[in-house]
Amino acid sequence: MLPFLLIFPIAQITPPPAAPPPQEIVQQQQVRPLPGNLDSVPVFNSNSPEKVLKEGILLSTFPSEGKKVSTAHLNFPFKGRFDVFAHHVAQAPTPEDLRSLYLGIILHNPGKQPVTVNILQAASYLSQPDAPFAELPSKSENILGTIFAGPGDRVMYDVLRGQRQDTFPPQIIIPPGESRMLMNAPIPVNGLTPPLNGRSTLMRLWSNDTVYAASLAMFAPKNPDGSEREPTLEEWQNLLNNGDLSGPRDKVPTPLEETNKPIIYGRVAGVAQGTEWKALLIDDPKTQHLTIPSSGQAFSYALSALNRGTLGTSQIQSAPMLVRYPDTAYRAHGNYTVQYSLTLPLYNNTQNPQTVMVSMQTPIKEDQLTKAGLRFLNPPAPQVLFRGSVRVRYKDDQGLPQTQYLHLVQKRGQQGEPLVLLNMKAGERRLVEVDFLYPPDATPPQVLTVQTMNNVGSTSLVK
Structure with missing residues (x-):
């Protein structure tokens, strides 16, 4: 007589469900070129x-x-x-x-x-x-x-x-x-x-x-x-x-005029021109103020915009190279160590109090905006594209001068948190100053965004 066999079914191991792909968020708004320009101070730039x-x-x-x-x-x-x-x-x-x-x-x-x-x-x-x-x-x-x-x-x-x-x-x-x-x-x-x-x-x-x-x-x-x-x-x-040049040599950069192939920016070894970008952000030279956006709206200024990453502004902020080795970067893409000194004389031209937010953001890199605004990811991608400290100076809602140093970490597609949140009275003017040195190991571009909150206390920018 055959022995009695107990036969157990083989357990099926179900893999955990894959994480859903990040949701794309489009912030439909204007992206403006950054006023001003780099100064002419030469930078001995040794990075390759x-x-x-x-x-x-x-x-x-x-x-x-x-x-x-x-x-x-x-x-x-x-x-x-x-x-x-x-x-x-x-x-x-x-x-x-x-x-x-x-x-x-x-x-x-x-x-x-x-x-x-x-x-x-x-x-x-x-x-x-x-x-x-x-x-x-x-x-x-x-x-x-x-x-x-x-x-x-x-x-x-x-x-x-x-x-x-x-x-x-x-x-x-x-x-x-x-x-x-x-x-x-x-x-x-x-x-x-x-x-x-x-x-x-x-x-x-x-x-x-x-x-x-x-x-x-x-x-x-x-x-x-x-x-x-x-x-x-x-x-x-x-x-x-x-001696001869040190090694191993980095990847040879793509000539900037060759726009039909993937770009290799290369690393910098030479003398770049420009160590500070001062910008007065205003509506036009006649007004000398920056009118805040309409309720629920926003506009942004490109930061460290570069070849194939101008976010629709056509502005290349990368410092030109005065001299360079032929196998290194054609421009100082990313503007490592350049100080951005940005002044925003904000003006609430409405008849109502408005809550205004100034933030730094890291949208998905584009040259031309494909969706009439900036694209973000929720959740952001894992790559860290910016980590550095920003100084913000302003007068708070009680009229007291404030200076804050904020350390930011932003991943690809991250909308960012407010640098400053202002409750502006009807007709009020408020000066905000933002300063930072673009840090090595960061990846451009970023934007500085001015948003006016809608009546329920949150922006209506997510489409």
């Missing part, structure tokens, strides 16, 4: 190669005479106001090679008189341990500057506050015909998992006469006992005179 595995020259504006590799030197002198920006990542070339990569920035006086270089503001931070990337709320009060995600984010806050780190002297005096190190700082990877680290630096400078500048990458030399030491001025000068 971003990941440095081979020591060498990152960016040199020295003349090519007397240099072993003439094509590595762009021959651009600085005098008066200029900025120095450097943003690079070090990764261990092999699992065993955990030497620190040093970033050196050198200034040279070619003249016959001493040159004084004043360091007006300056900050430099590492990813680890100074400013690790972290998950943060979409809006945080940041008056103390303790909220940041990434070294670029933290550097921009310091410079926005007008600070100079103690590691930088107030000035450097360079004797005639000599060079001095503006910065000589490590990017350590030993003890990190993975062995990867980055450093962001921004300096606002003023020189009373001509100087040349270079940024260089060198693995830490060793002491006799095997410990690391920082490179000497002579070692940096030898690398400058005899």
Whole structure:
């Protein structure tokens, strides 16, 4: 007799339901080009190669005479106001090679008189341990500057506050015909998992006469006992005179006139023109005020608009390059470190009180608006496109002056939270000022939006 068998059905494992695709929200409104323009201050912009595995020259504006590799030197002198920006990542070339990569920035006086270089503001931070990337709320009060995600984010806050780190002297005096190190700082990877680290630096400078500048990458030399030491001025000068461009090289950018293929913007290595964009946002030059939108409506101004991302304004805000290496970006797309200083003299021209909201938003990138307005996603996509601090100055509803520092984190398609909410009386005028430095690791474009709430206390912008 056959044994009795118990047969159990095989359990069917039902996969969890897929998350519904994000809902697209169209904010039907006008998008305006940003008034004003970039200033003419040159920016030494060292951001390519971003990941440095081979020591060498990152960016040199020295003349090519007397240099072993003439094509590595762009021959651009600085005098008066200029900025120095450097943003690079070090990764261990092999699992065993955990030497620190040093970033050196050198200034040279070619003249016959001493040159004084004043360091007006300056900050430099590492990813680890100074400013690790972290998950943060979409809006945080940041008056103390303790909220940041990434070294670029933290550097921009310091410079926005007008600070100079103690590691930088107030000035450097360079004797005639000599060079001095503006910065000589490590990017350590030993003890990190993975062995990867980055450093962001921004300096606002003023020189009373001509100087040349270079940024260089060198693995830490060793002491006799095997410990690391920082490179000497002579070692940096030898690398400058005899070295080649650092590597590996980044992706070659797409020529801007080639509009029929996907665009590679490339990374910047050269001198860009423009460090601040001041804008007075008004109806027209005759009125000198900005009339708030009708109830339930909004308008926006493009921020950091760029090739193929003008949001229907046809305005390209990216700083032009005065000199550049031929395999690097044609413009400073994204305007890293550029300060946007925006003034909004708001005016309620109606006979009724109005609640007005000023916000920063990250709509879906478009060149021409396909749906007569800005497109957003609910929920936003996972990619973080902006993280940085914004300063807002205004008078509150009691007439008291307020200054707030707000840290924002915005993902692709995120509508953003209010920077300021104003209850404006009939006929009232209220001045709002918004300032921020466009942070490294952010992705343009963004917009500054002015919205008037409808009568029930919420906007009727979602279509």
